[in-house]
Amino acid sequence: MDLRIFTEPQQGASYDTLLTVARATEECGFDAFFRSDHYLRMGTADGLPGPTDAWITLAGLARETSRIRLGTLMTAGTFRLPGVLAIQVAQVDQMSGGRVELGIGAGWYEAEHTAYGIPFPKNRFARLEEQLAVLTGLWSTPLGETFTHDGTYYQLKECPALPKPAQPRVPVIIGGHGAERTPRIAARFADEFNIPFASIEDTERQFGRVRAAAEDIGRTPGDLVYSNALVACVGENDAEIARRAAAIGREVDELKTNGLAGSPDEVVEKIKLYEAIGTSRIYLQILDLGDLAHLELIASRVLPQLG
Structure with missing residues (x-):
């Protein structure tokens, strides 16, 4: 079982804070450091000092870490044109020595688009x-x-398809x-399928749908990695657990x-x-x-029990 650290910087974190957490992630023996890709806080958080860009952050971390994988859960497809994103991800992958992963979704948080003047189009899944x-x-x-692509939403003509990722x-x-x-x-595009904040029952049901979709297109379902994202709140005793939950x-x-x-x-x-x-x-x-x-x-009490 791989354990990865996943952060939500839009709630309030500077680059220096994220660097500190990423270095701790590496030193503690976790597999990877991931971050969300949002430009606006959610809920009651003040969001200070303001948002940080996911791929600029990962570019910095690529040069200041050496082992951990780096990536997004999830880059919003609405934020970047695919040709530009391909360049960004490939460059950060080169900067990291081949440690980058791209989590990408359709984009869903309309308020951040309105706040920063980003178009929020229809047909986002298409x-x-x-x-x-x-x-x-x-x-x-x-x-x-x-590379040439003449699609419904994007057209590329004789693109040199550079740069290439390190991987x-x-x-x-x-x-x-x-x-x-x-x-x-x-089933068509992913190397990994992730379901966020889901129960065991809902996870099993969704994994089954992905496996069935893979089989439908002739892909071996076992080719994919299946993962969850879950909030962590671990303590040595009830008081410590309560303190972390309250925080x-x-x-x-x-x-x-x-x-x-x-x-x-309990967590194990x-x-x-x-x-x-x-x-x-x-x-x-x-x-x-x-x-x-x-x-x-x-790292000291959960990781060693997972093999």
Whole structure:
């Protein structure tokens, strides 16, 4: 079981804060550092000092870390044209020595688009599917050849399809709860399917849809990695668990139901339930980025029990 650290910087984090957490992620032995791709806070957070751009952040971290994988859950397809995003991701992959992964979705948070003057078009899933065709097409075009795409939403003519990523293929992560389009898009384009904030029962149901969609197009379902994203709130005792829950404005009982909360042993037990239905990777949503002792506890008491 891979454990990855997943942050939500739109709630309030500077680049320096994210660098501190990424370095702690690496030092503690976690597999990867991921971040959301949002430009506006959610809920009651003040969002200070303001948003940071996901791919600018990852470019910096690429040069200041050495081992951990780096990526997004999820880059909004509405934020960047696919040709531009292909260049950005390939460049950051080169900067990291081949450690980048692209989580990408259709975009959903209309308020941040309105706030920053970003178009929020209709048919976002159709656009996402075409974006993925362009992205993967650009990266897979052999050196010396060009890429042309005449689609409904995007047209590229004789693109040199440069730069190339350092990896032979940048892993693509598709996720979500949608029952039809999401599994179909994942089956066609994804290396990993992620379902965020889902129960074991809902996870198993959605994984089954993705496997069926893969079989429908002649793809081996086992070719995909299946993962969850879940909020983490771990403590040595009840008082520490309650303190960490209060720091992120959540209730302990709710977190135990909907996330990974409790003692290290309780959290390991729940992770193994996810593992039993096919999960092989979990993104731990860490909402209090100033609490590095939380990461250290998970690394010392949870990671060793997962093999």
